[in-house]
Amino acid sequence: MAVYKKKGKEAGEGEEGGHEARRSRTRQALIEAALDLLGEDRTFSSLSLREVTKAAGVVPAAFYRHFRGMDSLGLELVDESFRALRAEMRDLRSKPLPTEQLIRSSVSIYVRYVREQHRYFRFAIREFFSGATTTRLAIRNELRFFVSELATDLALLVPERSVTSSDLQMIAQLVVNNMVMATDQILALPAGHPEEEALMIDLVARQLRVIFLGVSQWKTGGSKA
Amino acid sequence: MAVYKKKGKEAGEGEEGGHEARRSRTRQALIEAALDLLGEDRTFSSLSLREVTKAAGVVPAAFYRHFRGMDSLGLELVDESFRALRAEMRDLRSKPLPTEQLIRSSVSIYVRYVREQHRYFRFAIREFFSGATTTRLAIRNELRFFVSELATDLALLVPERSVTSSDLQMIAQLVVNNMVMATDQILALPAGHPEEEALMIDLVARQLRVIFLGVSQWKTGGSKA
DNA sequence: TGTACATCAGTGAACGCGCGTTCACTGATGTAC
DNA sequence: TGTACATCAGTGAACGCGCGTTCACTGATGTAC
Numbered sequence: 115m116a117v118y119k120k121k122g123k124e125a126g127e128g129e130e131g132g133h134e135a136r137r138s139r140t141r142q143a144l145i146e147a148a149l150d151l152l153g154e155d156r157t158f159s160s161l162s163l164r165e166v167t168k169a170a171g172v173v174p175a176a177f178y179r180h181f182r183g184m185d186s187l188g189l190e191l192v193d194e195s196f197r198a199l200r201a202e203m204r205d206l207r208s209k210p211l212p213t214e215q216l217i218r219s220s221v222s223i224y225v226r227y228v229r230e231q232h233r234y235f236r237f238a239i240r241e242f243f244s245g246a247t248t249t250r251l252a253i254r255n256e257l258r259f260f261v262s263e264l265a266t267d268l269a270l271l272v273p274e275r276s277v278t279s280s281d282l283q284m285i286a287q288l289v290v291n292n293m294v295m296a297t298d299q300i301l302a303l304p305a306g307h308p309e310e311e312a313l314m315i316d317l318v319a320r321q322l323r324v325i326f327l328g329v330s331q332w333k334t335g336g337s338k339a
Numbered sequence: 340m341a342v343y344k345k346k347g348k349e350a351g352e353g354e355e356g357g358h359e360a361r362r363s364r365t366r367q368a369l370i371e372a373a374l375d376l377l378g379e380d381r382t383f384s385s386l387s388l389r390e391v392t393k394a395a396g397v398v399p400a401a402f403y404r405h406f407r408g409m410d411s412l413g414l415e416l417v418d419e420s421f422r423a424l425r426a427e428m429r430d431l432r433s434k435p436l437p438t439e440q441l442i443r444s445s446v447s448i449y450v451r452y453v454r455e456q457h458r459y460f461r462f463a464i465r466e467f468f469s470g471a472t473t474t475r476l477a478i479r480n481e482l483r484f485f486v487s488e489l490a491t492d493l494a495l496l497v498p499e500r501s502v503t504s505s506d507l508q509m510i511a512q513l514v515v516n517n518m519v520m521a522t523d524q525i526l527a528l529p530a531g532h533p534e535e536e537a538l539m540i541d542l543v544a545r546q547l548r549v550i551f552l553g554v555s556q557w558k559t560g561g562s563k564a
Numbered sequence: 565t566g567t568a569c570a571t572c573a574g575t576g577a578a579c580g581c582g583c584g585t586t587c588a589c590t591g592a593t594g595t596a597c
Numbered sequence: 598t599g600t601a602c603a604t605c606a607g608t609g610a611a612c613g614c615g616c617g618t619t620c621a622c623t624g625a626t627g628t629a630c
Contacts, residue, residue: 133626136573157469160384162616174617176574243523244382244469281545288517288546295516298468320506321513328553358593361606387583399584401607
């Protein structure tokens with residue numbers, strides 16, 4: 115007597131059949147196809163639905179079994195991009211080190227992570243500036259979340275009462291702003307070339323050191339001339 | 340006896356006829372149409388040639404009397420965007436003031452200028468991250484030019500020999516990075532609302548002050564822990 | 565175990581549409597005599 | 598000044614193409630008995 119698996123969310127990802135397995139394989143193929151098509155020159159909004167389905171090896175109409183339209187696929191990509199990054203950042207925050215080492219190791223981890231996940235970061239940074247309203251707002255929210263978390267962390271590194279929470283936000287935003295621009299520069303690095311990667315790590319770490327030096331001298335409300 | 344004007348580059352911009360006057364009026368209409376179409380959500384690469392000519396009030400084929408294609412119009416927009424900005428920056432640099440006032444007045448002028456020329460800045464910032472290769476490289480060059488000029492200026496504000504030229508580049512890039520991100524935030528401000536504009540000026544000025552405080556403490560090669 | 569039916573991911577054809585580009589043209593402006 | 602011709606910005610029609618979306622379908626997988 116065969117025991118039938120109950121229809122549930124535990125769909126396998128394997129090569130073999132099953133409605134759900136097939137479904138999730140095709141869905142993943144569409145996501146991968148979109149990411150791969152976002153090469154050097156392409157914006158997400160310039161991708162066509164037909165192009166994505168062709169690269170994924172299915173017929174255009176099959177797309178609608180998985181997403182309402184391209185917008186919906188875009189939001190899925192935003193979500194995937196930041197879900198992994200948030201986890202990465204959570205790890206980073208959990209190891210408090212002396213500031214100087216914290217900067218170097220954080221930057222080093224970040225640069226490597228961006229290069230490893232370059233397809234997601236390329237997508238996210240382009241959509242941040244040029245995407246459709248919903249996608250752009252979703253990414254803006256993610257960034258605001260990073261700024262807030264960073265502001266919280268900074269509070270611990272700074273002498274009490276010398277910096278207001280508004281100043282902490284301002285400083286956290288300064289750091290995140292520079293990391294966003296650095297991300298763009300990291301994505302422009304040629305593949306391989308570990309020596310260029312090392313130079314980039316060094317550059318960004320020095321920039322952060324300048325900022326933290328400034329913070330250590332900062333007195334809220336003061337500093338005329 | 341009528342005196343005929345020699346065929347020359349001195350074409351008028353008026354309402355009246357003449358081959359050259361008409362030519363330059365249509366050309367300008369195409370440029371204005373493209374800028375106007377680049378509203379909240381649109382990327383330059385998402386504009387169609389037919390759309391631009393329709394908005395400019397000419398037939399699609401007329402486009403080719405002025406540009407080889409949309410790419411060529413894009414490069415023209417980059418050029419126009421930065422020609423004016425370079426002039427603006429040249430003015431700014433020519434008035435040396437005490438640093439604190441220099442920061443506030445520069446930021447204030449810049450914020451107002453971005454809002455006034457928002458169509459150009461919106462175009463440029465989107466193309467910087469998402470544009471076609473040629474456009475993107477053109478904008479990257481313009482930004483590198485600003486970084487170099489700023490590095491030169493910074494050399495005068497800093498104690499001699501305390502900062503190498505590589506560090507000056509690094510710091511100038513930090514400043515420009517933050518200004519690019521600030522530009523994006525300025526463009527997101529609602530029209531009108533001078534009080535929000537004032538808050539933004541204040542925020543950016545404080546960020547630059549943090550950086551310059553950091554620079555004043557910076558010692559090349561030193562600063563472990 | 566075997567059969568008959570239900571589910572549903574993916575198919576393939578069709579649709580109307582806006583696209584970039586081409587081409588011979590029109591008619592106002594410019595010039596030579 | 599008047600006429601005949603040249604120039605050339607803009608026209609309007611045509612082309613083939615890839616697009617997003619729809620729809621009835623197919624056939625493998627899942628389930629009830």
